Amino acid sequence: MDIVYIHDLRIDTIIGVYDWERQIKQTLSFNLEMATDIRQAAATDDLQYTINYKAVSDRLIEFVETTQPQLLETLAENIANIIISEFHVPWLRLQVSKAGAVRAARDVGLIIERGKKYGLPE
Structure with a gap:
């Protein structure tokens, strides 16, 4: 299994359950790991x-910019569905971080995994 990743993709959006959160844009950070098999791409040099x-x-x-969910959980699940269905990714790990959500913490968030991690050909 090979991994294509995106780290610290920062996107501004409206998210949150509190009234004040629905009035401002907040920056979310995304880390995404997506399983693939890069051998054919490497052999052909073809994207x-x-x-x-x-x-x-x-x-x-x-x-992310156009959806306005209340929960990170909703956003993460929707993103996972998009990546798996639109980009034909068999497995992904997604971390979503929300800076400043808890005063005493640098950031909070969640990590989800979806799909079959080792469902790739050997």
């Missing part, structure tokens, strides 16, 4: 045989 992290990033930015 079509791997995960295009620019296309994934652009899709996430568009989605």
